[in-house]
Amino acid sequence: MSHAAVEFxxxxxKFSRGERHDSLRDLIPxxxxxxxxxxxPAELKDGDFWALHDVSFQLEPGDAMAIxxxxxxxxxxxxxxxxxxxxxxxxGVRVRGRLGTLIELGAGFHPDLTGRENIYLNGTILGMRxxxxxxxxxxxxxxxxxxDFLDTPVKRYSSGMFARLGFSVAAHVNxxxxxxxxxxxxxxxxxxxxxxxxxxxxxxxxxxxxxVSHSMPxxxxxxxxxxxxxxxxxxxxGDTTTAIxxxxxxxxxxxxxxxxxxxxxxxxxxxxEEREVFQPGERVTVDIRFRALRPVPKSHxxxxxxxxxxxxxxxxxxxxxxxxxxxxxxEGGEAHVRFSxxxxxxxxxxxxxxxxxxxxxxxxxxxxxxxxxxxxxxxxDRLANGFxxxxxxxxxxxxxx
Numbered sequence: 001m002s003h004a005a006v007e008f009x010x011x012x013x014k015f016s017r018g019e020r021h022d023s024l025r026d027l028i029p030x031x032x033x034x035x036x037x038x039x040x041p042a043e044l045k046d047g048d049f050w051a052l053h054d055v056s057f058q059l060e061p062g063d064a065m066a067i068x069x070x071x072x073x074x075x076x077x078x079x080x081x082x083x084x085x086x087x088x089x090x091x092g093v094r095v096r097g098r099l100g101t102l103i104e105l106g107a108g109f110h111p112d113l114t115g116r117e118n119i120y121l122n123g124t125i126l127g128m129r130x131x132x133x134x135x136x137x138x139x140x141x142x143x144x145x146x147x148d149f150l151d152t153p154v155k156r157y158s159s160g161m162f163a164r165l166g167f168s169v170a171a172h173v174n175x176x177x178x179x180x181x182x183x184x185x186x187x188x189x190x191x192x193x194x195x196x197x198x199x200x201x202x203x204x205x206x207x208x209x210x211x212v213s214h215s216m217p218x219x220x221x222x223x224x225x226x227x228x229x230x231x232x233x234x235x236x237x238g239d240t241t242t243a244i245x246x247x248x249x250x251x252x253x254x255x256x257x258x259x260x261x262x263x264x265x266x267x268x269x270x271x272x273e274e275r276e277v278f279q280p281g282e283r284v285t286v287d288i289r290f291r292a293l294r295p296v297p298k299s300h301x302x303x304x305x306x307x308x309x310x311x312x313x314x315x316x317x318x319x320x321x322x323x324x325x326x327x328x329x330x331e332g333g334e335a336h337v338r339f340s341x342x343x344x345x346x347x348x349x350x351x352x353x354x355x356x357x358x359x360x361x362x363x364x365x366x367x368x369x370x371x372x373x374x375x376x377x378x379x380x381d382r383l384a385n386g387f388x389x390x391x392x393x394x395x396x397x398x399x400x401x
Contacts, residue, residue: 004096005177005208006059006082011091013052013077013232016045051077053233054091061176064199064209066219066240068247069229075212078229079103079179082210097176098127102166103212111155115146115165118154122169136172143194144168164191171198178202181212196222216244217312244311248351259296260356263289263334265373267352277377278343280389285340288354288373292329297358299327303339304353308375313350313387316341317357327356344389345378352376 052074059065067075080086081093083101108122119140123133133140141147144164154162170178178199199209199222213219219226219240226243228236228250236246268274270283278284286303302317318325318337327335352374378389 003060004058005061005063006057006096006210007092007094008055008057008078008082009092009094011052011055011078011081011088011093012050013074013081013086014048014050014089016048051232052081052088052229055227055229055232055234056091057227057237059177059208059210061208062203062206063225064203064211064223066223066226066243067210067212067229068214068216068219068226068243069235070250072231073229074232075229076103076181077232079181079210079212082177082179095177098173100126100170100173100175100178101180102163102170103179103181109154109162109166112153114151114153115157116150118165119169122166123173126170126173128173140168140172143171143198145191160188160191167195171195171202175202175207177208177210179210215312216247216306219244220311245308248306259294260290260292262354262373263291265289265354267374267376276375277379280343280345280347280378281391282343283340284343284376285338286352286373287336287338289334289336290356292331292333292335294331296327296329296333296356299356299358300325301327301335301337302355302357303341304351304355305341305345306351306353307387308349308351311387313345314341343376343378344391346387346389347378349375349377 055074055078057065067078069075077086079101080103081088082095083099083103084095108125109118110121113121119137120130120133123136123140124130128136141150144167146161146164146168149157149161154165157165167180170180180199196218199211203209203222209222211219211222223240225238226236226240227234228243228247230250235250236243264287266274266287267276268285268287269278288301300317300319302315304312305314306312316339318327321339327337329335354373
């Protein structure tokens with residue numbers, strides 16, 4: 001008999017085009033149809049699509065697993081199935097023990113109630129008794145650092161404040177299973193680090209954690225295993241490093257069907273010589289020329305640097321470096337962008353990547369190209385460890401000399 005904390009066994013989930021299950025509000029009509037016997041059988045009809053295709057995994061107590069993949073790959077659907085918000089069309093989902101979830105900003109909050117009132121409301125939804133909430137109330141508020149806003153209606157909270165309050169309540173449920181979506185990315189850096197530290201503490205104490213994120217450093221730092229999804233299909237389940245490598249390979253493959261064509265990309269040193277091998281600290285210029293294969297709306301270009309196993313190191317964008325800059329191209333239009341950076345990196349191999357991202361305010365921003373342009377090799381002494389090279393020096397005195 002299995003004693004896994006989480007079981008996801010051959011799960012399939014389908015939706016219809018235009019059907020939304022993004023919240024409990026969207027789910028109620030679907031549940032009503034099911035109760036009245038109007039639910040369609042688990043076969044695809046016109047307009048249906050599989051959001052998850054035969055996905056299986058297990059987590060033992062104290063395991064931490066990431067779910068990664070491009071937008072639209074089924075990550076959030078998997079979390080909603082785990083949380084009981086959705087039910088599978090085929091297969092089974094089982095969670096043993098108390099579940100803590102943070103998968104949607106504001107879920108379990110009433111906008112007209114204050115932060116104080118919502119702590120009790122959300123804590124009750126997550127299975128806490130009033131006496132337990134009373135006992136932990138001070139710790140929840142201290143963790144959230146929202147003392148001055150407790151009596152403010154949460155509809156006036158920023159997205160970062162929502163994340164603080166939501167995670168603080170979920171973190172004090174003492175769950176056997178904790179499910180966390182990308183919502184933590186809206187918090188400030190200090191609070192994010194406290195959340196990650198708290199999740200590591202949970203893992204050490206035997207809590208199973210399922211974590212969805214587009215931040216590969218966060219995934220690497222928290223999880224030993226990862227599930228890679230694409231369009232609902234499981235492509236890989238195993239160690240995190242391999243999963244991230246396959247994820248970035250997937251990006252490279254999909255970028256071949258891009259909205260732009262890279263005409264030329266070069267990496268040159270301070271003298272203008274094109275090279276692939278550099279010493280730590282050298283000034284490097286990256287030139288990219290590209291053509292629009294279809295109209296490109298108002299966008300910004302970005303340079304990314306990451307390790308070959310997918311760990312993020314650095315990025316910058318024209319929007320940060322050039323005031324009032326944007327790129328807008330008709331089909332066939334061309335553009336040229338140039339970035340210069342000091343390669344303060346330790347010895348190793350690094351990928352230089354390029355993206356063109358739309359300014360349109362939508363949930364999934366358009367990314368017109370996300371491929372690796374070049375690989376560069378950093379060589380030199382190994383006087384230090386880590387990603388960056390800080391040109392170290394030291395002095396030493398022994399015995400009062």
